[in-house]
Amino acid sequence: xxxxxxxxxxxxxxxxxxxxxxxxxxxxxxxxxxxxxxxxxxxxxxxxxxxxxxxxxxxxxxxxxxxxxxxxxxxxxxxxxxxxxxxxxxxxxxxxxxxxxxxxxxxxxxxxxxxxxxxxxxxxxxxxxxxxxxxxxxxxxxxxxxxxxxxxxxxxxxxxxxxxxxxxxxxxxxxxxxxxxxxxxxxxxxxxxxxxxxxxxxxxxxxxxxxxxxxxxxxxxxxxxxxxxxxxxxxxxxxxxxxxxx
Amino acid sequence: xxxxxxxxxxxxxxxxxxxxxxxxxxxxxxxxxxxxxxxxxxxxxxxxxxxxxxxxxxxxxxxxxxxxxxxxxxxxxxxxxxxxxxxxxxxxxxxxxxxxxxxxxxxxxxxxxxxxxxxxxxxxxxxxxxxxxxxxxxxxxxxxxxxxxxxxxxxxxxxxxxxxxxxxxxxxxxxxxxxxxxxxxxxxxxxxxxxxxxxxxxxxxxxxxxxxxxxxxxxxxxxxxxxxxxxxxxxxxxxxxxxxxxxxxxxxxxxxxxxxxxxxxxxxxxxxxxxxxxxxxxxxxxxxxxxxxxxxxxxxxxxxxxxxxxxxxxxxxxxxxxxxxxxxxxxxxxxxxxxxxxxxxxxxxxxxxxxxxxxxxxxxxxxxxxxxxxxxxxxxxxxxxxxxxxxxxxxxxxxxxxxxxxxxxxxxxxxxxxxxxxxxxxxxxxxxxxxxxxxxxxxxxxxxxxxxxxxxxxxxxxxxxxxxxxxxxxxxxxxxxxxxxxxxxxxxxxxxxxxxxxxxxxxxxxxxxxxxxxxxxxxxxxxxxxxxxxxxxxxxxxxxxxxxxxxxxxxxxxxxxxxxxxxxxxxxxxxxxxxxxxxxxxxxxxxxxxxxxxxxxxxxxxxxxxxxx
Numbered sequence: 001x002x003x004x005x006x007x008x009x010x011x012x013x014x015x016x017x018x019x020x021x022x023x024x025x026x027x028x029x030x031x032x033x034x035x036x037x038x039x040x041x042x043x044x045x046x047x048x049x050x051x052x053x054x055x056x057x058x059x060x061x062x063x064x065x066x067x068x069x070x071x072x073x074x075x076x077x078x079x080x081x082x083x084x085x086x087x088x089x090x091x092x093x094x095x096x097x098x099x100x101x102x103x104x105x106x107x108x109x110x111x112x113x114x115x116x117x118x119x120x121x122x123x124x125x126x127x128x129x130x131x132x133x134x135x136x137x138x139x140x141x142x143x144x145x146x147x148x149x150x151x152x153x154x155x156x157x158x159x160x161x162x163x164x165x166x167x168x169x170x171x172x173x174x175x176x177x178x179x180x181x182x183x184x185x186x187x188x189x190x191x192x193x194x195x196x197x198x199x200x201x202x203x204x205x206x207x208x209x210x211x212x213x214x215x216x217x218x219x220x221x222x223x224x225x226x227x228x229x230x231x232x233x234x235x236x237x238x239x240x241x242x243x244x245x246x
Numbered sequence: 247x248x249x250x251x252x253x254x255x256x257x258x259x260x261x262x263x264x265x266x267x268x269x270x271x272x273x274x275x276x277x278x279x280x281x282x283x284x285x286x287x288x289x290x291x292x293x294x295x296x297x298x299x300x301x302x303x304x305x306x307x308x309x310x311x312x313x314x315x316x317x318x319x320x321x322x323x324x325x326x327x328x329x330x331x332x333x334x335x336x337x338x339x340x341x342x343x344x345x346x347x348x349x350x351x352x353x354x355x356x357x358x359x360x361x362x363x364x365x366x367x368x369x370x371x372x373x374x375x376x377x378x379x380x381x382x383x384x385x386x387x388x389x390x391x392x393x394x395x396x397x398x399x400x401x402x403x404x405x406x407x408x409x410x411x412x413x414x415x416x417x418x419x420x421x422x423x424x425x426x427x428x429x430x431x432x433x434x435x436x437x438x439x440x441x442x443x444x445x446x447x448x449x450x451x452x453x454x455x456x457x458x459x460x461x462x463x464x465x466x467x468x469x470x471x472x473x474x475x476x477x478x479x480x481x482x483x484x485x486x487x488x489x490x491x492x493x494x495x496x497x498x499x500x501x502x503x504x505x506x507x508x509x510x511x512x513x514x515x516x517x518x519x520x521x522x523x524x525x526x527x528x529x530x531x532x533x534x535x536x537x538x539x540x541x542x543x544x545x546x547x548x549x550x551x552x553x554x555x556x557x558x559x560x561x562x563x564x565x566x567x568x569x570x571x572x573x574x575x576x577x578x579x580x581x582x583x584x585x586x587x588x589x590x591x592x593x594x595x596x597x598x599x600x601x602x603x604x605x606x607x608x609x610x611x612x613x614x615x616x617x618x619x620x621x622x623x624x625x626x627x628x629x630x631x632x633x634x635x636x637x638x639x640x641x642x643x644x645x646x647x648x649x650x651x652x653x654x655x656x657x658x659x660x661x662x663x664x665x666x667x668x669x670x671x672x673x674x675x676x677x678x679x680x681x682x683x684x685x686x687x688x689x690x691x692x693x694x695x696x697x698x699x700x701x702x703x704x705x706x707x708x709x710x711x712x713x714x715x716x717x718x719x720x721x722x723x724x725x726x727x728x729x730x731x732x733x734x735x736x737x738x739x740x741x742x743x744x745x746x747x748x749x750x751x752x753x754x755x756x757x758x759x760x761x762x763x764x765x766x767x768x769x770x771x772x773x774x775x776x777x778x779x780x781x782x783x784x785x786x787x788x789x790x791x792x793x794x795x796x797x798x799x800x801x802x803x804x805x806x807x808x809x810x811x812x813x814x815x816x817x818x819x820x821x822x823x824x825x826x827x828x829x830x831x832x833x834x835x836x837x838x839x840x841x842x843x844x845x846x847x848x849x850x851x852x853x854x855x856x857x858x859x
Contacts, residue, residue: 047657052724107724181732182717183662183724244660 030070037063039239058100065093088139095131097195098166105169108179134158156206190235197228262293269304291328309340507561516635534626542587544624563610566603571678585734600629601667602646645680646670669718677704
């Protein structure tokens, strides 16, 4: 298989300018996402409280998925390898971000009775089920069929659902007075824009079915990739500050 | 011309005045002056001491006689305070004469220690100080031997009525009130004598007299420090006070003609890694020096390594642990000041790591009970070093310690630990008692539990205090205030006044905020909550866990460059008028609250500070 892969510029949508911008965006995203995951891992090691550990694991996943997505994008540009399935990785990135926000929400607004706690867990399990199923379906369908309206529709729908989940959790938590001024508050405020911007990338795919030329959609997507990367960078700074105790 | 007393001898007061007028005359009458040191009148005794000191200063050849006469008295079973103080004054002025005339007092092994046992003749001088009533409040030490019950149970509280809260429930050990023996086990071997003294209680009975040779060693240490510090002169004004980190002396320092009340800290020395300890301590003190330019942080004037690690700090008479519950507005005012001061520390990359009432100092000596004094954070960053070389449980008050001190899983000691400590201190400010009490195990469990203490459950507090304390004392760091500034903002919201921006004004010419607060009451509520003092605990499995290097200093940003020694001149800016010594308040001791206990070293005691401010 690797024998078939050749190194060389593989333009995206046959547009050299767009390819160059995507390359820059992917490199930026790869570096920042991996760094984000690295500091999340260090934070996890620094504080081993169980509830925190879950959160940090998710954030490590966020960094890894973002990094893998970007690396695959780079490979797509600089080799003959085609990686359309990277959109499934990006979807995983979005799902993990949303669930991380929901975890922060749980920590910020603890329930008082066991019934609510059980209900939350049930909702979380279902969300995980929906998210993982969608990711697998998108990935498999992309590999098998190379995309198509159903795949793009599923990708967009999943992104919308998890953006809604994440935004709801984030906004609800940040309005809680007991959260304001805390580390949880800051993490929520940093991760929310990352989720929104990253989710726009797969969501925009559906625009091609609205008649927009693919090249235009890709141009818009690359902008959101860059914006998501920069938002992730500020979140990385926060993780580093948290690690340094400042 | 002197008047004759009925017994035919000259009137003692006249003798004193005559000696002060004419040192030569006084020299000829030294036997009479020395005899007056045991006069029945306190006024005469004190006057005789001053006169002898003056004569010794003016007539240097009188030193030999005085050292002999007074030195002989120092070996008595009961040494009058006036005799003792006068001997110390003369010895400090003529250490060579002491070593020459009293060679048997010199012991090279003892000299190094310089760490005198708690108690002893000097400390019997309690009667010469202010009230000692607080010695018996909230001070505990580990019962040893015949002590009652679980050695882990080393904490107590005073309830609102001043009665030991847990004693009432019967589940606390028989608390023994002690002096500062905090962690004496970690001190140099030369301090072994402290064990005997530590068995004495605060009542002063049964104290072992301090050997005169130890007094000599002490004097020698002070003389060396006085010669090497940046002050023109340094004179000890009160007896040693045993603190958690150091032995503390109240001294009077002269700088360019200005007199300052200064606390001299002689840090305890660990049995091992002496050189590394001194280096780390030096670095920590440099960090403290770097951030002490605001009024809410106790000024560090100077420090050094020889003859043992020492530091000269701003004089403070009492600490927060000596204070009872404050009125709400005063508590808010204090909390805001502390938050702003701590924010200043953090902004400079320093972590205090030991925020508790014992490390919040006040000048004391309020002229009016309505006056307020700015609380000062003290011992900034020292615990991070101390706990590396001593049993941390003997230097840390677990009632105010963050979970990360007990369990590594909660992370390392960093600025969030300070926020937790500040939250616990706020609890104390608003309620007059610590957030947790009981035996060590129960404190540890409570600290590590997900619930946070509610001040409103203990006392009437302003709305919002519960939330602030809960956010500051959240077990998980993620749920604590991200920065002290956030906490300060919430505290500011509790009060209407907007003087927060004035809190960090430079020291030069500062007059504190007492003026603006003159109308507010800082009086303590009598009968409510006796002053809580730190106690400590021991537990081999706890705080020691956190001593594994995860200290504040891990953050490279927090390590400050040690300033050049030559730059440590205590400029007039840093020796503000607040510390100026006045004759009227010269009886206090520097307040560095210490508290300790330890189940390994049994003979711990605590020197109670004077808390009658």
